[in-house]
Structure formats: C-alpha cells, structure tokens
Amino acid sequence: MTQRIHIAGGGIMGMGAAWRLASAGLEVVVHDPAGPGQETSRASAGMLAPRAEVRHDEEDLLVFGARSQAMWPDWVARLREETGIDCDLRSPGTLVLAADEDERRGIEHHLRWLERIDVPFDALDGDDIRRLEPDLSHHVLSGALIHGDGQVDNRAFLHALHVRLQSLGVTLLSASRITRVVADGGRVTAVETADGERHDTDAALIAAGAWSRQVRIDGLPPLPVRPVRGQLLAFGAADRHGQRTTLRHAIHTPNVYLAQKGDGTILAGATMEERGFERETNTGALYLHLRETRRLIPQVDELPLEEIRIGFRPTTRDNRPLLGETPVRGAWCLTGHFRNGIQQAPASVDAVVDLILGRTPPADTLPFCPSRFLNR
Template identity: 30%
Template sequence: MATSTTGHAIVIGGGIIGLATCFEFQDAGFEVTLIDPDPISGATHHAGGMLAPTAEVQYQQQALVPLMKESARLYPDLIQRVTQHTDLPTGYRTDGTVLIGADRADAQHLSELIDYIKAEDLDIETLTTRQARQLEPALSPRIAKAAAIDGDHQLDPRLFARALFDAVLARGAQHVRETVSTITQSTTHQSVTLSSGARIEVDSSDVTVLAAGLGAAKITGWFDGEHPLQLRPVYGDVLRVRVPESLQPLTTRVIRGFVEDRPIYVIPRDDGTVTIGATSREDQPHPRTSAIHDLLRDAIRVVPGLEETEFLEATCGARPGTPDDLPYLGQVRDNLIVSTGYFRHGILLAALGARTAVQLATGQQTSQAVASCDPFRHATSTLNV
C-alpha cells in the first residue's frame, strides 16, 4: 500500500491488530506512536494463528465470510512486506488443512459442514479416510470422514507479532508503555489521556486508532451515555507440546475436526512444537483442568502420536467478543477509528483491519463487507461532540 499522504497515527493497542495497523500506516507514509504497556501479551499470545477462511466458516455467520476471504487474500503480501523490515521469523506456512470427523456422528456433522462451505463458494475437497492418511500418515485409522482445504494457511501468532513489532520499531515508531484512560473529543480537537495523567494532543490532520481489544471498553470520553462497544471476554484454552525428534514432523498440515461433536485443532509449528486448542467459554479466565483433559484426549484420538510428546504449556486467553461476533471496525470521527472486537478471528482479520484503518484515514474506498462492522451498531446513545 503506498500513498503520498503523510501525518501522525496514534495506535492504541499492541496486539496483532494494533501492530499490523501501525505497520500499514507506516507504509502509507505516517509517523506512528504505539501506546501499550505490554505488547503481544493479550489474545494474540494465546491464539492458534490459522489463516483459514474456509475452515473457520460458522453457521449463520454469513457476514463474516467475505471479511475472512478478503483478509486471507491480503496476508501473503503483508507477510512479504513485513519480512523486508525484520529478520525475525513469522511461522507462515501454506501446507493447508485436513478436516476430520472422528466417529459416525462426527462424520455427519462434517458432511453438513462441507455442504455449507460449498454453498458459501469456498473450495474444499472431500477425501476418503485412506486418502487422508496418505496425506497425513499420523492420523488415526479410526477416523470416519475427511476433507482437505489447500487454501487455508497458518502463521505462529507470537512469532509474527514479534516480527511486526520489530519491523514497526525499526521504521521509527515511538512506543509509549502506558494505558489510555480517555479520548477527549470535540468538533475541532482531540486529546488522548494516559494512565499517568499525561496527554497526547492530536491535530485535526492526524488520526487515532482504538485497537485495544477488550481494553477498548475501558476507554471513555469519546461518546455520550453507555459505552457503545459491547465487548465481552470469551476464553479459550491453548496447549503446546513438543514432538520428539524421532517423530518429526508428526503432521505437516493443520488437523481440524470434531470428536464426539467437540471441536479440536492440531497445529504443527516449524520449531517441532504443536499447538492444540478449540475450547470456548465465558466463565473462567484460567486454564481449566477439564478442558486440558478434553483437548489432550481428543487430539490424541485424532493424532495418536501426540501421546508421545512433551507437554510444554497450557494457557488461557480472553478474546474480545461482540453480540453478533462481528468486529467493531469503522470511523467514528474524522480522526478517530475503532478497530476491535475481532473475537476468535483476530489473527485472520488483522490484515483487513489494518488496511481498512488506513483507507478510512486517507479517504479511500473500503471493502463493502466492512459496512457490517459499524462500531455504533449496538449503541444506545449518540457520539459525544
């Protein structure tokens, strides 16, 4: 992305959304200030990292499909540009995904999902279980159904976020290690107040991007009445294991599917580790023993060799959910853009969210699909002027 526009962009939030936004503003010729006390420590740290618009399709969430497809299309170029400014790895892989159903009921679930995916004009290939095991010999011989998605890619969120952060700093971004308490907005002036009480004045020609994930719900001052961003934490457990050298690579593709109707994913990494996940709940912000047990049991049911791996880590991340599971992405003032609420699609949608923020700030046309992400669609009050 290249324009002749220059200015100053203040990006609040140092997860993958905020970091990608910083990078895109720099590519557009802006000076950038990133405000975050501890970048890459929130939802990004606990994410799976699947760039999978096909496998991520959910029933009755058609508005998400064009967003996911567009962002996945943007990712290869974003990654290529980032690697021009850092030597750090991204963990980007294009091996694809294998979907499986563990038993007969899961096979029926998968069959219905395949039909739904095809109806959304997405590519998926039904496989026999023998074909699936030829692609991935470590798959259990007991699986009941399988399909392949070659267009679904992945990256390692922690690695890519660090690469983004390194690239952004190398290009001269200022990093302010604080939180933001308020954004004071009037028709002619804006100021960002930090937790220390210090203020950053924003000129009318500059832009502020509120990309603080769940933290965006705590930042006030730019609206009347109740907070317009109805964000809620949705927790997900993520496990990491290390594959013995004698078994590497255990799989090359991402393995996703259903075991007794429970979703599971198994993600191979370049460093010989595997990430396991797929839980989702709203009641406990810590790794739950029962969830860890279920994930390990189901992952081993699908890929039995995981039983031989070294257990490394169990973490639990809070993803910013919205009432309709669509992000809040849009311009709420001439120099204030909201980009948060990406729920479980934050990694995948980061490329689109970052590009859209620059397009909004520079008066360019955005994707029609972004119209469904209006930050004020759940608001009960008007903007504070």
C-alpha cells in the first residue's frame, strides 16, 4: 500500500494531486525547480471551454473535458472553504465569433457538427453579439454562444493550492527536479534528483508537464511528451483616459481567444509554436495575435500591454493525456494535456488519485492509460 509518494512537477496537476493525496493521509513531497505554480499553469488564461475548443476528431476529449468542467465548482468550493481564497469561477458560456466570410463558413460547419453531437448553443448574428458584448467591433459578422463553457482565475487557484498544501504539511522542494524514477524488480523504490539526491519512496507521480520526458523511469522509454510553446498577451482594461473595455464572456475565434479576468486584465492568446523550450518572445507570432485582437476590439491600440506570458504545453503524439500507472508498479503519470490542462485538471487528478488509492476511476479515463505508448 502506498504511504509515501514523490511528485515531479508543481503545476496544477502536481499540486492538485498532492492536495488530494495528502488529504487522504499520504506523505507527499512535491519537486519543482521553478517553484509551485510558476510555469505553464500560471501562464494559462484559465479557459474552461471543452465545447468551444473541441476539434472534430476529439469527441472523447469533449466527453472527458465536459465532465471535468462540471467538477470545477466543487474544487473551487472546497479550496475556498479550506483557504478562504476565491478563484473567480464563471460559466456564462463562450462566444465563438467570425470576423470574415471564411471564418463564418468555418464556424457554421463547426456548429453543424456540435448540433449533431447535442452540444447546446445559440446561433447569433452581429447585432445579437454586440448586444451581449457592446465593446466588440462591428467587423464581427456572426457566431454562437456555446452554453456551459467558462473560465477560472488559474493564478488564484494555484495560490490557493499552495496555501492548502502548506497547511496539510506537504513538503514542497522548490529547487529540486526529479530526473530518475528508480525501480527494482519492476517496482518503484526511490527517486533521484538533478543535484544527486536520492529519496526512498513507495511511488512516484510524473506531473511535470512539458518537462515530463526528462524524468526517466528505469526500464521504460522516455515519456512521449514534447513542449508546444504558447505566447499570450495581457492588457490592462483601461486606456490612459480611464476608458474601460469590458468582456462579459470568453471569446473564441479561429485565430485568437480573449478572456477578461476579475481584476480587469484582458488576455489574448495563444500562439502554437514548435520551438522547444525557447523563452525569447517571437515578435512575428505576437504581431499576428495583436492584429487578430485588434479586429475584435480596436481599442486595444490604447490599452497598456502589461505582460507577455510564455508557457509550454505538454503534448503527446495523439494529443491525449497520459493518466495512470506505467508498466513499472508505483510509477504514475499525470501529464500530456496539451492545451487543456486547466480544463481537464479535476477529472485527471481525481482519476489518477483514485487509481493510486486503489479505487476505480470513471471509464472515460481508460483510453488515456500510458501503456498505449510505453512498452518494456
């Protein structure tokens, strides 16, 4: 029976699992060289849009993502009760918009597909959209309100998790990076870190996001996870004259999404770049996002650019996560969520925690078992 577990990664997956496992009485140690919640989970916009963002070959992810989103209110309520921190969870739906004829045809095709799979939405013309969002440009031609989608303040949630882990007595090693999961006889016995330290353990959980491939498990090939870089722009809501821009819904177009957080910050993202772990900003990609944002809210010209966020999406070969135990007993995966990490966190964390504790997870997690890639 697992009593002690070491977790590689302190993002929403690693800290979320630590929260649930420590609450169940396990001794938990979290390793993250950047510190808890300081990498991709922090760079995210906190979008919870499994219906608006789903692609036509991702019905399994839609089912999984919708169930996960339905779990978010309970997660937020629990952390609010345990820490007193509110995470600004909102579910007014997502506006999917077209600003030219090509986009209109693409969205109409997407809506027909959503209708076939019984996703609820309201088709809207330009006037309907501007009644919902008066600050949007007259370039917006049509779109739809996808019901059920929403957003959360991911940075507040990460802070709340950090606070709760401290109160639960979880050990947080901010300058530590697990590089090896040691196995003997096909079972985990220890983890080793980049500075040469060795920690005996009953189990290891790899939740290191795009860095998961760098954690080697004895006897197994590297985890098939690579980074896909995303750059996101954060604007202040008010121009120099105090004129504010307000967005009541998350906005999604084929080329950009917009989300306004509780403090007024407007986020515009995100690029999709195969550039490894490169942290330098790419002005060409940012220009394209700024241009698309300007089509939707021309007043962005006058808004202050407050931050450029860079994150690295953990991506597998089939764009599905790795959830569950590897062929090495006690070596678990909770990674590979690509662009859906925040959205899929509750269902992913709870499924893997259930497995670690010997419980049966929901059936919709079974296709994401790591064994589909890992052969001994």
